[in-house]
Amino acid sequence: MMLTLYRRVNPVNKIKKLTGLTRVIGFGHNEPPAQGEAGNTTITQAAHEFSTMANEADSISRSSSRCLSSNTSTPDGNPRVKRVSIEGNIAVGKSTFARLLQSASPDWEVVAEPVSKWQNIESGTMKGTCASSQTAVSNLLQMMYQDAQRWSYTFQTYSCMSRLRTQLQPPPARLLSSEGTPVQVYERSVYSDRYIFALNMFELGCINSTEWAIYQDWHSLLMEQFGHQVELEGIIYLRALPQKCMERLQRRGRSEEKGVKLDYLNKLHIQHERWLVEKSTELHFEKLKHVPVLQLDASVEFQSDPDVREQFVTKVTNFFNNL
Numbered sequence: 271m272m273l274t275l276y277r278r279v280n281p282v283n284k285i286k287k288l289t290g291l292t293r294v295i296g297f298g299h300n301e302p303p304a305q306g307e308a309g310n311t312t313i314t315q316a317a318h319e320f321s322t323m324a325n326e327a328d329s330i331s332r333s334s335s336r337c338l339s340s341n342t343s344t345p346d347g348n349p350r351v352k353r354v355s356i357e358g359n360i361a362v363g364k365s366t367f368a369r370l371l372q373s374a375s376p377d378w379e380v381v382a383e384p385v386s387k388w389q390n391i392e393s394g395t396m397k398g399t400c401a402s403s404q405t406a407v408s409n410l411l412q413m414m415y416q417d418a419q420r421w422s423y424t425f426q427t428y429s430c431m432s433r434l435r436t437q438l439q440p441p442p443a444r445l446l447s448s449e450g451t452p453v454q455v456y457e458r459s460v461y462s463d464r465y466i467f468a469l470n471m472f473e474l475g476c477i478n479s480t481e482w483a484i485y486q487d488w489h490s491l492l493m494e495q496f497g498h499q500v501e502l503e504g505i506i507y508l509r510a511l512p513q514k515c516m517e518r519l520q521r522r523g524r525s526e527e528k529g530v531k532l533d534y535l536n537k538l539h540i541q542h543e544r545w546l547v548e549k550s551t552e553l554h555f556e557k558l559k560h561v562p563v564l565q566l567d568a569s570v571e572f573q574s575d576p577d578v579r580e581q582f583v584t585k586v587t588n589f590f591n592n593l
């Protein structure tokens with residue numbers, strides 16, 4: 271019997287060959303990311319083709335109502351403690367803003383992005399010379415920036431898993447007994463993992479079509495299984511132009527981000543705008559399509575200006591009260 275194997279042509283690879291974008295995004299210090307938008311539209315079309323294919327069987331019906339054991343519901347079925355994520359480009363100021371919120375009200379609990387986990391993955395033990403052993407530690411954030419094509423898929427599996435853990439953390443007792451509007455605030459979410467970063471890496475060719483299909487498959491399964499526990503009631507979008515984010519990124523000087531180029535921040539900015547402003551990103555979770563978004567101008571300097579800080583806190587308070 272003869273077996274015929276058909277090899278599907280990966281349109282992204284084909285496009286990369288056509289446009290010469292063989293290393294669409296190399297953050298490694300010897301591999302600057304390609305400048306300009308060459309080929310991006312076509313890659314985006316290919317991305318859409320694949321995301322449609324991978325998701326036909328994947329349209330999510332919300333999982334049968336899984337109750338939050340640690341977050342009691344109001345009579346209308348909504349969780350007592352609201353859940354909001356802060357979204358925005360790299361170095362736009364999410365952690366800084368989160369600290370401001372944390373100090374503004376005891377009813378708000380901020381949960382940081384698990385960056386330090388990505389920088390310190392215990393990856394086994396190394397035998398030392400004199401019978402001692404040392405723990406080997408990998409920095410996945412650095413590995414991803416140095417060789418995006420090799421490590422992006424691995425990075426997205428780990429970032430998404432660690433975000434899921436973060437979002438599943440029960441609210442602290444203080445929030446459960448609050449008489450105001452208690453809110454758990456996450457720095458980014460399982461949704462930006464998919465609709466900002468993983469999607470962007472796919473469009474850049476750093477995640478191939480097989481990896482993207484697999485990512486979407488398990489992401490949808492997890493969202494379905496964890497149902498209401500990972501849903502958000504609101505999103506705060508901190509918006510600033512990529513140039514401003516670049517200035518802050520450089521000022522912060524995180525060593526892993528040395529190779530990040532303005533072009534990459536431009537692309538991430540576009541993904542945020544599509545998802546949160548233009549609403550043109552194809553989403554697969556019904557509730558997410560209707561989550562209210564509070565957009566704040568993050569380009570203003572608020573650290574040294576108490577009036578600006580107060581205005582931000584007032585806007586956020588009103589937003590939370592209306593969720």
Ligand SMILES: Nc1ncnc2c1ncn2[C@@H]1O[C@H](COP(=O)(O)OP(=O)(O)OP(=O)(O)O)[C@@H](O)[C@H]1O
Nearest residue numbers: 359360361362363364365366518521522570571572
């Ligand atoms: N409103 C602001 N005005 C001026 N500088 C700011 C402002 N917000 C943050 N910064 C500075 O910009 C840098 C990046 O801020 P921060 O670490 O809060 O960004 P981030 O969005 O959390 O980053 P990441 O995307 O890596 O998680 C820091 O050096 C911080 O002090």
Ligand SMILES: Nc1nc(=O)c2ncn([C@H]3C[C@H](O)[C@@H](CO)O3)c2[nH]1
Nearest residue numbers: 360383385414425429463467468527
């Ligand atoms: N590739 C990729 N996928 C993600 O889901 C993701 N989330 C955050 N980051 C990068 C941005 C900052 O450098 C740093 C801290 O936010 O980590 C990500 N990078």
